[in-house]
Amino acid sequence: MHLAGGLPTHRGRASPGAGPIALASALLRRESRRRRALAGGAALASALLLVATPRLRHSPAHHLFADMRNFLGVPNTLNVLTAYPLLLAGVPGLILCLCGSGCFGVSLRWEALGWFLFYAGNVAAAFGSAYYHLKPDDDRLIWDRLPMMISSSSLLSILVIERVAERVGLSCLISLLSLIFVSSACERVLDDMRLWVILNFVPCIAIPAMLFLFPPKYTHSRFWFLATGFYLLAKFEGLADRKVYSVNRYFISGHSLEHLCFAMVTLILTVMLSFRNIKIARYLHEQVFKMIDAFE
Numbered sequence: 610m611h612l613a614g615g616l617p618t619h620r621g622r623a624s625p626g627a628g629p630i631a632l633a634s635a636l637l638r639r640e641s642r643r644r645r646a647l648a649g650g651a652a653l654a655s656a657l658l659l660v661a662t663p664r665l666r667h668s669p670a671h672h673l674f675a676d677m678r679n680f681l682g683v684p685n686t687l688n689v690l691t692a693y694p695l696l697l698a699g700v701p702g703l704i705l706c707l708c709g710s711g712c713f714g715v716s717l718r719w720e721a722l723g724w725f726l727f728y729a730g731n732v733a734a735a736f737g738s739a740y741y742h743l744k745p746d747d748d749r750l751i752w753d754r755l756p757m758m759i760s761s762s763s764l765l766s767i768l769v770i771e772r773v774a775e776r777v778g779l780s781c782l783i784s785l786l787s788l789i790f791v792s793s794a795c796e797r798v799l800d801d802m803r804l805w806v807i808l809n810f811v812p813c814i815a816i817p818a819m820l821f822l823f824p825p826k827y828t829h830s831r832f833w834f835l836a837t838g839f840y841l842l843a844k845f846e847g848l849a850d851r852k853v854y855s856v857n858r859y860f861i862s863g864h865s866l867e868h869l870c871f872a873m874v875t876l877i878l879t880v881m882l883s884f885r886n887i888k889i890a891r892y893l894h895e896q897v898f899k900m901i902d903a904f905e
Contacts, residue, residue, distance in 0.1 A: 662807075674688060676688065676864070684744065688862070688865055696732055698879065699728045699735065700728075702882070706728055719775055727767065729759075731871075738752075740753075758805075759786065765812045768819050792804035792805040813841060816837055826887060830885075832877055843866075843871050846864070847867035849863050
């Protein structure tokens with residue numbers, strides 16, 4: 610390929626063929642700056658929220674759920690049993706992740722790692738949540754929260770890798786995983802839940818925003834909207850645990866429905882991965898970006 614002949618040999622004078630490449634380079638640089646500005650703004654907003662929010666202490670009331678009925682000698686029966694659909698939805702996805710990109714529509718190495726952590730978090734959450742709900746207390750709480758936070762943070766990072774850039778998404782994944790462990794330490798040692806609360810709700814805002822702001826790399830992107838709807842519904846039901854329980858005449862609590870909705874998120878995304886392919890236009894866009902970076 611004689612691409613080098615179309616590049617400017619001197620910064621002060623461009624050859625006739627350099628116009629389209631220079632224009633494309635300028636447009637892509639502008640888009641890259643926009644993405645960095647959005648990411649920086651989100652990080653700054655989270656930091657300001659952390660500083661401005663008063664200290665949130667852990668309360669024993671957090672272990673008192675709306676539905677604490679016991680059936681057949683199993684404490685908090687429905688809260689325990691509704692955790693296992695996460696296992697049923699997560700194990701097939703985890704196996705397909707281990708089988709490689711031939712089974713799933715995943716084209717990037719770090720994207721595959723993100724999906725693996727997402728499914729591994731779901732599987733771990735099934736056991737961790739059931740273990741916690743058998744005897745809710747401070748010592749068992751981390752086994753319920755930590756896997757789900759890893760799963761949701763991985764999901765956000767996957768979306769960043771897909772729609773922004775692989776390196777940015779990898780940085781996001783490493784940063785979020787590090788902050789998750791820091792938040793757990795703050796809760797246990799300092800009795801401060803602020804960081805945990807922020808990390809818990811960042812995906813609720815960031816994921817829908819990215820779906821609307823950035824174009825998809827793959828087909829079947831409508832599944833992302835459906836999965837996000839169930840994700841937000843799960844968060845709402847968890848917060849409105851007692852209200853949901855009373856509305857449906859004490860049949861099932863909001864927390865139990867939260868578990869089921871999270872399992873639906875996993876199932877929907879597994880179906881999406883099974884059917885999707887790379888969008889040609891977006892693929893060519895990324896290849897041009899890489900080619901310009903190589904020339905510069």
